[in-house]
Amino acid sequence: MTSSRFFSWALKAYLAIFFVYLFLPLIIMAAATFNDSRFPTVTPWSGTTLKWFSALWADSGMWSSLTNSLLVAAGVLCLAVPIGVASALFLTTVEGRGKSFIYTLILSPLLTPGVIIGISSLIFWRGWGLNGGILLTVIAQSAFIAAYVMLMVTARLQRFDRTLERAALDLGATQWQMFRRVLLPYLKPAILSAAVLAFLQSLENYNTTLFVAGYDTTLTIYIASKVRTGLTPAVNALALLMILFTVGLAMIYEIKRRREANVARQRIGPA
Amino acid sequence: MDGRVSLDRVAMRFGDFTAIQPTSLEIQSGEFFSFLGPSGCGKTTLLNIISGFLTPSEGKVSIGGEEMIRVPVNRRPTAMIFQNLALFPLMSVYDNIEFGLEVRGVDRSARRRKADELLELVALGGSGHKPVSELSGGQKQRIAIARALAVEPRVLLLDEPLSALDLKLRQHMRTELKAIQRQTGITFIYITHDQGEALTMSDRVAVMSAGRIEQIADPMTLYRDPATAFVAGFVGENNRLAGHVTAADGELVTLDAGLAVAVSGRARQPLAVGDSASLYVRPEQWRVGTPDDLRLPFSGIVQAEHFEGAWLTLEVALDSGPTLRVQVPHVVTGDGVDAQLRVGGSCRLDYSPREAVVLPGAEPSPEAGEVADVAATA
Amino acid sequence: MWQQLHNRFGLPLTMAIVGLLGVWLILMVLLPQWQMIDYSFHPSLLPSERGGEKDVWTLANYVTFFHNDIHLAIFFKTIWSSVLVTALTLVVSYPLAYYLAKVATPGQAALCLLLLIVPFWINEILRTFAWYIIFAFRGPLNELLFALGLIDRPIRFLNGDTGVLVGMVYAYILFMVFPLYNAIESLDGNQIRAARDLGAGWLRTHRRIVIPHAKPGIATGCIMTFMLAAGSYAVPALLGSPGSRWFTQIIYNWFFEGGDWNQGAAYAFLLLALCILFVTLVMRIFKVGLGDIAK
Numbered sequence: 001m002t003s004s005r006f007f008s009w010a011l012k013a014y015l016a017i018f019f020v021y022l023f024l025p026l027i028i029m030a031a032a033t034f035n036d037s038r039f040p041t042v043t044p045w046s047g048t049t050l051k052w053f054s055a056l057w058a059d060s061g062m063w064s065s066l067t068n069s070l071l072v073a074a075g076v077l078c079l080a081v082p083i084g085v086a087s088a089l090f091l092t093t094v095e096g097r098g099k100s101f102i103y104t105l106i107l108s109p110l111l112t113p114g115v116i117i118g119i120s121s122l123i124f125w126r127g128w129g130l131n132g133g134i135l136l137t138v139i140a141q142s143a144f145i146a147a148y149v150m151l152m153v154t155a156r157l158q159r160f161d162r163t164l165e166r167a168a169l170d171l172g173a174t175q176w177q178m179f180r181r182v183l184l185p186y187l188k189p190a191i192l193s194a195a196v197l198a199f200l201q202s203l204e205n206y207n208t209t210l211f212v213a214g215y216d217t218t219l220t221i222y223i224a225s226k227v228r229t230g231l232t233p234a235v236n237a238l239a240l241l242m243i244l245f246t247v248g249l250a251m252i253y254e255i256k257r258r259r260e261a262n263v264a265r266q267r268i269g270p271a
Numbered sequence: 272m273d274g275r276v277s278l279d280r281v282a283m284r285f286g287d288f289t290a291i292q293p294t295s296l297e298i299q300s301g302e303f304f305s306f307l308g309p310s311g312c313g314k315t316t317l318l319n320i321i322s323g324f325l326t327p328s329e330g331k332v333s334i335g336g337e338e339m340i341r342v343p344v345n346r347r348p349t350a351m352i353f354q355n356l357a358l359f360p361l362m363s364v365y366d367n368i369e370f371g372l373e374v375r376g377v378d379r380s381a382r383r384r385k386a387d388e389l390l391e392l393v394a395l396g397g398s399g400h401k402p403v404s405e406l407s408g409g410q411k412q413r414i415a416i417a418r419a420l421a422v423e424p425r426v427l428l429l430d431e432p433l434s435a436l437d438l439k440l441r442q443h444m445r446t447e448l449k450a451i452q453r454q455t456g457i458t459f460i461y462i463t464h465d466q467g468e469a470l471t472m473s474d475r476v477a478v479m480s481a482g483r484i485e486q487i488a489d490p491m492t493l494y495r496d497p498a499t500a501f502v503a504g505f506v507g508e509n510n511r512l513a514g515h516v517t518a519a520d521g522e523l524v525t526l527d528a529g530l531a532v533a534v535s536g537r538a539r540q541p542l543a544v545g546d547s548a549s550l551y552v553r554p555e556q557w558r559v560g561t562p563d564d565l566r567l568p569f570s571g572i573v574q575a576e577h578f579e580g581a582w583l584t585l586e587v588a589l590d591s592g593p594t595l596r597v598q599v600p601h602v603v604t605g606d607g608v609d610a611q612l613r614v615g616g617s618c619r620l621d622y623s624p625r626e627a628v629v630l631p632g633a634e635p636s637p638e639a640g641e642v643a644d645v646a647a648t649a
Numbered sequence: 650m651w652q653q654l655h656n657r658f659g660l661p662l663t664m665a666i667v668g669l670l671g672v673w674l675i676l677m678v679l680l681p682q683w684q685m686i687d688y689s690f691h692p693s694l695l696p697s698e699r700g701g702e703k704d705v706w707t708l709a710n711y712v713t714f715f716h717n718d719i720h721l722a723i724f725f726k727t728i729w730s731s732v733l734v735t736a737l738t739l740v741v742s743y744p745l746a747y748y749l750a751k752v753a754t755p756g757q758a759a760l761c762l763l764l765l766i767v768p769f770w771i772n773e774i775l776r777t778f779a780w781y782i783i784f785a786f787r788g789p790l791n792e793l794l795f796a797l798g799l800i801d802r803p804i805r806f807l808n809g810d811t812g813v814l815v816g817m818v819y820a821y822i823l824f825m826v827f828p829l830y831n832a833i834e835s836l837d838g839n840q841i842r843a844a845r846d847l848g849a850g851w852l853r854t855h856r857r858i859v860i861p862h863a864k865p866g867i868a869t870g871c872i873m874t875f876m877l878a879a880g881s882y883a884v885p886a887l888l889g890s891p892g893s894r895w896f897t898q899i900i901y902n903w904f905f906e907g908g909d910w911n912q913g914a915a916y917a918f919l920l921l922a923l924c925i926l927f928v929t930l931v932m933r934i935f936k937v938g939l940g941d942i943a944k
Contacts, residue, residue, distance in 0.1 A: 007851045014744050025779035040782055043792040086669035093657050094650045105674050113880020115897050119917045120681035123688050143677040167357035169344045171371035175659030185361050204772025206883050220774050239775045246770040
């Protein structure tokens with residue numbers, strides 16, 4: 001089958017091109033950090049340097065925006081994770097009329113452009129005397145990040161064996177004790193994953209934050225403003241550090257997940 | 272500890288569907304009581320009503336003389352062994368067993384003492400720190416029992432707990448469950464569709480069909496004196512011969528079942544001449560003889576033979592049409608009756624009327640699948 | 650609903666669940682959207698004039714939009730470009746999703762998925778910034794093309810829409826690959842083999858077997874990509890030029906440069922309406938429900 005061979009060859013070539021397309025920009029961006037040039041570029045290469053790291057270290061604007069970003073992310077964790085878990089519990093418990101309407105409402109933030117979420121939050125909360133800033137950013141970001149948390153927790157909750165709940169009640173537990181000792185431990189891995197995701201989503205958000213941050217510049221807004229005014233390879237140094245941070249986090253997460261999968265497999269093995 | 276359970280006109284409806292017809296019954300303290308019936312007969316619903324997971328549409332439930340309807344699940348003096356056991360997968364064996372005590376605020380050392388005691392009882396001493404996922408099927412079973420006993424229930428409810436085990440283990444666990452019940456003196460209420468389980472372990476069995484209790488009796492009575500066509504067909508194997516009553520002499524009733532000879536058996540309720548009725552004779556109650564043994568009144572031809580170890584099951588077509596299932600002991604030496612029976616050969620048969628039961632009605636019970644239905648076409 | 654929750658969780662937890670859900674849906678989703686729409690139908694007033702006789706219901710903000718040829722042009726350009734981005738992303742993602750779902754061994758697929766995710770754990774600004782470097786007037790792309798002898802003078806990539814399109818495809822590709830992958834993965838491999846066995850060529854097999862099966866995934870991917878593209882601010886701001894503005898940039902200007910929030914709210918509502926229209930249209934065309942999207 002020559003056509004089959006042609007297609008499988010073409011597919012492989014395509015994959016190679018695709019992954020180059022995926023990673024080359026990041027590699028070039030990282031490489032530009034070490035170029036001794038006033039602008040972030042790799043052409044021409046005017047000598048290797050580490051000075052942009054120290055320039056970044058000395059940049060007080062970067063530090064204050066990083067602090068703001070971390071504060072926002074922490075706030076989002078506190079707000080979006082409980083909301084997401086609550087709505088997952090709601091969706092897996094109730095049946096009947098009205099559920100599909102609420103389900104649509106719950107999903108709608110995922111299908112709404114981020115700028116709209118930012119704008120509507122800005123307008124609504126100004127009426128309550130709350131202007132742009134860290135608090136408003138937490139509220140606006142949580143509006144859609146909670147939906148991601150909901151999706152991840154619901155996925156695990158749907159596989160929960162409800163007889164465990166009945167067993168707990170039958171043994172005398174109150175509903176709260178059942179939740180605390182049986183349901184919550186079961187949901188823990190999903191909640192942790194959702195929390196990591198929520199944290200990263202918050203850190204990297206730009207479209208929504210742009211409208212609600214006020215004078216509390218976050219890291220993404222700081223980077224964007226740097227790109228347009230006063231661009232130096234210090235931005236690349238920051239990018240490189242963020243890449244290393246996220247890749248590191250991704251790897252820890254992946255290794256942990258694999259180890260857990262292995263442990264689970266070994267336990268099933270000898271039984 | 273009073274483990275009496277009484278149901279007073281308990282009924283359960285889901286919309287238009289009646290899951291339980293109004294039912295009253297008394298279970299004695301310390302009794303091993305089983306509900307036996309095919310799936311969908313309402314036995315699990317009844318168990319859920321006793322445990323408190325369901326509130327009946329009407330009627331009263333009391334345990335040890337105390338009214339239970341308003342008592343929520345987690346306050347009832349019952350404990351349940353679930354079909355899939357429902358052990359908490361993320362907890363150790365100790366945590367599972369101690370769960371019920373922990374939520375009652377019992378302190379740690381008392382909990383541990385109780386757990387160790389129970390682990391000894393179920394012969395799993397020393398495995399308290401294991402994660403539940405490392406246990407075998409039989410061990411999980413025992414832990415589930417220990418977990419339920421830890422809360423010192425007055426009544427233990429068991430929802431087909433052995434159905435996930437393989438045959439040998441299942442038979443072994445029957446003995447063990449019965450032993451634990453004797454040792455603890457707790458009322459056991461056992462739900463099953465497996466009559467072997469119900470008959471071997473129970474003091475009394477309630478046979479259920481379509482939301483109704485057909486009969487409550489000890490296993491022996493249930494087998495020898497079925498009260499309804501359903502019970503006659505569902506519990507054990509049976510041959511049914513349908514016809515109408517020609518003579519009634521006290522307990523002994525004679526039927527014309529369209530055969531060469533009239534048949535008779537014991538009736539549990541008075542029947543009048545002319546009533547339609549059915550006679551039930553168990554396969555092992557037939558006496559089988561060679562074709563020349565004219566003391567035996569029925570004759571037929573062997574259609575098929577099934578070797579079952581100790582027994583040989585024959586399908587015998589009577590001369591007048593219906594086919595019977597007949598069991599004869601298998602004799603290894605080769606000089607018993609069974610050595611002379613061949614597929615296609617003829618034989619003669621008889622049974623003792625004292626071992627046959629007559630019940631009203633000529634129609635088979637639609638749900639009693641096991642009946643070898645041999646209603647005469649006459 | 651209350652009863653079902655109460656039966657399962659008891660009073661305190663039910664109150665917490667309903668409370669959190671209520672705060673979210675009412676205070677963070679419904680009322681803000683409602684307020685934004687309400688705003689768009691009112692004139693921009695000084696705080697002292699609010700509630701006064703000038704505070705009337707008006708279509709003026711929308712009239713402004715339909716009389717502004719430049720804004721209209723940018724609106725339609727945004728729609729057209731977003732559709733183009735969506736189509737391009739679909740074409741680029743499909744072979745990859747197919748490979749991951751049906752050709753790769755489980756090990757290869759796991760590795761590829763991890764490689765795919767890593768760039769997307771890095772934020773959109775930085776991903777876009779990387780392309781900014783590549784596309785620069787004296788950047789590596791121009792140098793490469795020059796060295797290959799394809800051009801004799803650098804091209805200003807960042808002046809037109811090219812940069813924006815490439816940057817957007819790059820930024821949103823994962824939102825297309827994952828739904829496609831999930832949908833194709835659930836296709837029974839024997840169906841593909843049967844089609845091949847019955848003599849269908851590769852193209853026909855895809856057109857008749859794989860693509861119809863992947864419809865919910867295609868719909869989800871297209872909806873997400875279109876929504877992200879039409880609502881994007883970062884990519885056009887970084888890779889575009891004043892000549893290739895995006896509708897979101899006009900909205901931003903009304904808010905933070907024009908200072909007319911009511912006018913901005915009207916523009917934002919137009920964008921929202923556009924996205925709702927697109928979502929409904931795609932769901933209608935592909936005959937999929939909201940439940941298929943949330944996977």
